[in-house]
Amino acid sequence: MAILYRLDRHSSTLLIHTQPAVMEKQLEELKQQLEKQCMINQELQRQNKDLEQRLQEKEKLLQNLDSQYHNLEFPSQSGNEIEPEVRMSRAAVIASEPLPENLEITRMRVKKTVSETNLIIKAIQKNDFLSRLDDEQTAMMVDLLAVFNFKPGDDIIKEGSEGDSMYIVAAGELLVTQAGRNLRSLTTGDVFGELAILYNCKRTATVKAKTAVRLWSMERQTYRTIITNKSKKKREQLMGFLKTSHTLKDLNDVQLSKILDSMEEVKYQDKDVIVREGTEANTFYIILKGEVLVTKNVNGHQKQIRRMGKGEHFGEQALIREVLRTATCSADGPVTCFSIDKEVFEETIPIEHLEVFDDSKVLQEVQVPERPSPSSTLRFKDLVPVPYQEGRYQGDPVTLGVGGFGRVALMTTVNHGTYYAMKRVSKKLIVAKRQEEHMLFEKKILKATQCDFIVRLHAAFKDKQYIYMVMEFCAGGEIWTKLKEVGRFDEPMAVFCTACVVEAYAYLHKKNIMYRDLKPENLMLNIKGYVKLVDFGFAKELVRGEKTYSFVGTPEYMPPEIIKNQGHDFAVDFWSLGILIYELLVGSPPFSSSEPQKIYAKILDGVLKYPPYMSEAAKSIISKLCRPRPGQRLGNTKNGIKDVRHHRWFSSMNWHKLRVGQLDAPTVRLIRKGPCYINFDRFPLDQTKAEEEFSGWDRDF
Structure with a gap:
């Protein structure tokens, strides 16, 4: 019975003619074809699986190679840590707490035995952050640690609470838990909660006594008082020592302060020769501790001329003329000196007249007149x-x-003419965080500012719950967001962004305002791709030559002098400029960790590691901006910010064209087209309402 298939286009009728033998043969052929197709399909599936497996293996191999390449770029000090850790989240911000005007330690000193003292010192020395304290600071901490006893089951610190004390375990055992999970045990000599002595931070874990526990403790106010008092007294003392120098007697306090910021502490052991008679003189010394013997060669024998002690100085002539040492100075027992060499001194004070360079002269270049x-x-x-x-x-x-x-x-007006960015802040929160002065100062600065590299304030309002600041809208979005999108900036883009910041700094520093919170999150792009500084909550007005002692800023961007509570000034802005250049070029700051105390330890160690793709000019400007001694930083020496502009990293920059907005910004290619908010992350609506606040601090807002 033969089969004929005919598909009628209109009736879809199947006509069948039958012939049994032919039909069976065709069925057999059809069956064979189906079996063959099945085998082909199975083979294809097997090949697909094989391809998938090979792709996964290649992916794994690529990840390994990428990891090895990253290790080659940033070799780590310890085998299990890769540096720098990429900063994927926005930086935490630390707002300064006001310090009382007259700092006095009211806590009673607790006498410690020799073994207790040794235990405390050992604990401090093995702690990442505390080990960076100097001998005097360590001794003061030992002296002022108070003792507390706890029973088994007592909570010492609770996860999520705000902390103000650090602890050293004197005896007993404690359990550390996080979100109900056991993390580790703490025993004699362990330190915990140490971040709380730097600033007000939330506890990340709970610590509970497992046995009866004895703890040495210190609270933040005591620690900051110790360090701040010590720094202020030491500075006053050193200023007094400098004023006794004949060479420096005509310098004013601002100039002497600059010299102090460039000086370094050096230690000598008994019998060490500090300077040798007849050698070229290039360093000036002040004795901080110990005694120095001055001897002269008389007929081949060293004859003692005099003995010098704390506060006395030698080698001042070396700062102003080419001379040879006229005597040998040796340490009689351990000696600590404060020293400055001629090269650094010349960068700090112009020798011809021994007058400090007036920063305002630096800025007398062609500038855009203020509107x-x-x-x-x-x-x-x-x-x-x-x-x-x-x-x-x-x-x-x-x-x-x-x-x-x-x-x-994002706001606009009823007639829809212009877009504005309106910052809304809870008044209750401002009072709780003691930030009233900062908010008032931020408004004052922005109101008085007319600079194309700083965001403009159009108006300020308040009601019972909030204060509102209506500012210029920068449609290009945050540098932070753009940096995360592209990974890292090429050099021309980083040069352009940094040059905009330099111009903002020049404007602020001329008005005696330091910014103190530079980071990609606080840099916005306008529609032309020009960079503007925003958020002046941490800015501060400061008289030249003076210091301020608040602990403020963003951990990754903090300079050593803030971490050490030594007092800081405009030099902090130049340090953070170096960190910014590094982060723009690498995609991550040089000192990074998920744990803030590790960040501070790395900053105090000061070891900068550069990836191989970074240019020599970039390495040079970063290392000069991030010098540990603030007086030696590029931008903070005698020529001021002019030295930053003239560094070879900026050799392609036309500063005048930048100021008048005539340069084509390389950042334009980062700006997306679309609705006016296209360059910003999206956030859900906030339904919560702040509580009312009636203290009246915002009377003049």
């Missing part, structure tokens, strides 16, 4: 939120950013 601040006619009731036009938050008001102190919303 008078327009009197704002903007009214709060005229401002309306801009809604998202699409996506999951469609119809909700656009939020441009969220921070520890509030939110920034």
Whole structure:
């Protein structure tokens, strides 16, 4: 019975003619074809699996190679740690706490036995952060640690609570838990909670006594008082020593302060020769501790001329003229000196007249004349939120950013002429965090500022719950977001971004304002791709030559003098500029860790590791900006910020064209086209309402 298939296009009728033998043969052929197709399909599946497996193996191999390459780029000191750790999350911010004007330690000193003292010193020495304290600071800590006893089951610190004390275990055992999970045990000589003596931070774990426990403890106010008092007294003392020098007697306090910031502490053992008669003189010394013997060669024998002690100095002529040493100075017992060499001194003070360079002279270049601040006619009731036009938050008001102190919303006016970024901050939170002065100062600075590299303040408002600052909208978004998108910037882009910051610094420093919170999160792009500084919550006005002692800033960007509570000034801004250049070029700051105390330890160690792709000019400017001694930093020596502009890393920069906005910004290619908020992360609507606050601190806001 033969089969004929005919598909009628209109009726879809199947006509069948039968012939049994032919039909069986065709069925057999069809069966064979199906079996063959099955075998082909099985082979294809096997090949697919094989390909998938090989792809996975190659992926794994690529990851291993990438990891090995990363290790080659950033060889780690310890085998299990790769540096730098990539900073994927926004930096934590530390707001300064006001210190009382007259710092006095009220706590009673607890007498310690020799073995207790040794235990405490040993604990301090093995702690990542505390081991960087000098001998005097360590001795003061030992002296002022108080003792506390706890029973089994007592909580010493609770996860999530705010801490103000650090502890050293004198005896007993404690258990550390996090989110109910056991992490480790602490026993005699272990240190915990040490971050709390630097600033007010939330505890990340719970520590409970397993047995009866005896702890040595110190609270933040005591620690900061110790360090700050010591730093202030030492500085006053050193200023007094410098004023007794004949060479320096005509210098004012600002100039002497600059010299102090460039001096370094050096230690000598008994019989060490500090300077040798007849050799070239190039260093000036002040004796801080110990005694120095001065001898002269008389007929082949060393004859003692005099003995010098604390506060006395030698070698001052070496700073101003080419001379040979006229005597030998040797350590009689251990000696500590404060020293400055001629090269550093010449960078600090112009020798011709021994007058400090006036920073304002540096800025007498062709500058854009300041425009008078327009009197704002903007009214709060005229401002309306801009809604998202699409996506999951469609119809909700656009939020441009969220921070520890509030939110920034995108606003426009009723007649829809201009876009604004409106910062809203809870008044209750400001009071709780004791940031009233900072908020008032931020408004004062922004109101008085007319600089193209600093975001403009259009108006400020307040109600019972919030204060509002209506600022210029920078449509290009944050440098932080752009950096995370591309991984790292090429050199021309990093040069351009940094040059914009240098111009903002020049403007602020001329007005005696230090910024203190530089990082990619605080740099915005306008629609032309020019960079603007935002967020002046940590800015401070400072008289030249003076110091301030607050612990403030972002851990990765903090200079050694803030961490050590030695007092700081405008030099902190140049340190953070070096860190910014590094982060822009590498994608991560040079001193990174998930644990803040490790960041501080790395900063105090000061070892900068550069990837092989970084240019020599970039390495040079970073190392000069990130010198541990603030007085030696590029930008903080006698020529001021002029030295930063003239560094070879900026050789391609036309500073005048930058100031007048005539350069094509390389950052433009980072700016996406679309709705006005396209360059910002998206945030859900905040339904919470702040409590009302009536203390009246914002009377003049």
